[in-house]
Amino acid sequence: MASNGQAEKVAEVEENVGDNGDTVTPWDVQSKSDKGIDYDKLIERFGCQRISDDLIQRIEKVIGQPVHPLLKRGIFFSHRDLEFILAQKEAGKPFYLYTGRGPSSESMHLGHLIPFVFTKWLQDAFDVPLVIQLTDDEKFLWKNLTIKETMKLAKENAKDIIACGFDLNKTFIFSNFRYIGQSPEFYQNIQLVAKNVTFNQAKGCFGFTESDSIGKIHFPSIEAAPSFSSSFPFIFGEDSNIPCLIPCAIDQDPFFRMTRDVAPRVGLHKPALIHSVFFPALQGAQSKMSASDETSAIFLTDTPEQIRTKITKYAFSGGQSTAEAQREKGANCEIDVTYQYLRFFYDDDEKLQEIKKDYTSGKLLTGELKKILIEHLQKMVADIQERRKKVTDETVDEFMKPRPLSYKY
Ligand code: TRP
Numbered sequence: 001m002a003s004n005g006q007a008e009k010v011a012e013v014e015e016n017v018g019d020n021g022d023t024v025t026p027w028d029v030q031s032k033s034d035k036g037i038d039y040d041k042l043i044e045r046f047g048c049q050r051i052s053d054d055l056i057q058r059i060e061k062v063i064g065q066p067v068h069p070l071l072k073r074g075i076f077f078s079h080r081d082l083e084f085i086l087a088q089k090e091a092g093k094p095f096y097l098y099t100g101r102g103p104s105s106e107s108m109h110l111g112h113l114i115p116f117v118f119t120k121w122l123q124d125a126f127d128v129p130l131v132i133q134l135t136d137d138e139k140f141l142w143k144n145l146t147i148k149e150t151m152k153l154a155k156e157n158a159k160d161i162i163a164c165g166f167d168l169n170k171t172f173i174f175s176n177f178r179y180i181g182q183s184p185e186f187y188q189n190i191q192l193v194a195k196n197v198t199f200n201q202a203k204g205c206f207g208f209t210e211s212d213s214i215g216k217i218h219f220p221s222i223e224a225a226p227s228f229s230s231s232f233p234f235i236f237g238e239d240s241n242i243p244c245l246i247p248c249a250i251d252q253d254p255f256f257r258m259t260r261d262v263a264p265r266v267g268l269h270k271p272a273l274i275h276s277v278f279f280p281a282l283q284g285a286q287s288k289m290s291a292s293d294e295t296s297a298i299f300l301t302d303t304p305e306q307i308r309t310k311i312t313k314y315a316f317s318g319g320q321s322t323a324e325a326q327r328e329k330g331a332n333c334e335i336d337v338t339y340q341y342l343r344f345f346y347d348d349d350e351k352l353q354e355i356k357k358d359y360t361s362g363k364l365l366t367g368e369l370k371k372i373l374i375e376h377l378q379k380m381v382a383d384i385q386e387r388r389k390k391v392t393d394e395t396v397d398e399f400m401k402p403r404p405l406s407y408k409y
Pocket of ligand 1: 026098099100101102103133134135138223246247248249252
């Protein structure tokens with residue numbers, strides 16, 4: 001089977017800092033360049049594949065509709081074994097989606113939305129079941145939070161996620177602290193992975209050192225296990241081996257490079273992946289949007305006024321410093337955060353093209369561009385807040401209850 005060939009190469013040397021100074025681990029993303037991470041170099045270093053135009057066309061053929069703008073525009077840009085998943089679909093065979101979220105703040109920000117917006121689209125386009133892992137345990141290990149606090153944040157974040165519109169009949173959301181006690185099969189898969197990864201491999205893959213807690217060193221096996229369908233016996237059956245596709249930002253790849261190394265050795269399918277680039281901080285592409293830095297992020301709880309102020313004050317501009325100079329020389333969209341945010345969230349291709357042309361030529365001024373983004377985000381965030389208000393504690397409990405999901409196999 002295509003996805004079950006040889007074991008992945010998991011090196012025992014440092015893979016998380018490139019020779020260009022780009023650092024990418026699940027817990028730290030930094031670039032030395034003002035253009036941000038060099039994704040071509042990263043793809044090479046991680047050993048994944050760029051998504052080609054041909055592959056996009058093949059996806060469109062399989063699902064019988066155009067792909068989501070996030071894929072068309074190269075925001076989801078890289079993959080592992082996506083062809084295998086498409087072949088499954090073409091052959092009428094099942095697969096499922098797996099993604100997750102580390103609940104570290106009360107409210108999610110715009111960057112957190114990207115994988116969920118895209119996953120929701122995948123769920124609809126392919127009509128497949130989805131499992132969502134909330135890693136309250138991860139945040140307990142890495143942040144200065146109590147267990148109780150991380151569990152509460154998980155529930156709050158579940159509401160934001162549900163507000164993205166997931167189908168209750170096809171979606172299971174689980175928190176690690178709660179679910180491990182409910183599913184022996186999940187814990188068994190965690191140990192299956194843990195037994196097959198050495199400390200040396202974990203160091204090479206994640207940059208752990210001797211002074212990291214043993215909790216951190218073991219954690220990757222907990223993020224790995226949902227890649228195996230038997231972790232969810234009530235959905236897929238106890239001895240199932242149904243292929244999995246994981247949409248995620250590329251900083252999560254080390255977890256699944258590790259998982260893909262283990263899978264064939266324990267007779268299970270390797271998970272396939274589809275990776276996104278990072279969502280830039282308001283201050284520019286050198287760092288990603290972070291919930292721990294208030295001024296870098298727009299939160300899903302922000303008021304229209306807060307959205308306006310943050311973009312006006314902080315959004316890094318690739319335009320000129322005066323209106324005259326901008327009219328004359330135009331802007332650099334590549335480094336302009338306002339334009340970049342429009343690329344992530346403004347779905348109208350034709351209008352976006354026009355905006356890019358006018359801003360690059362100097363016909364459009366930075367203030368005018370910001371106004372377009374501000375109005376767009378104010379509406380988008382208000383809509384999410386509206387939907388979130390309707391998500392009750394009972395709704396969360398329904399999504400988080402282990403149960404069969406309905407889907408056609
Ligand atoms: N570690 C991720 C975070 O901190 C959460 C996560 C768990 C995840 N499983 C995943 C993300 C699978 C993507 C895919 O946000």
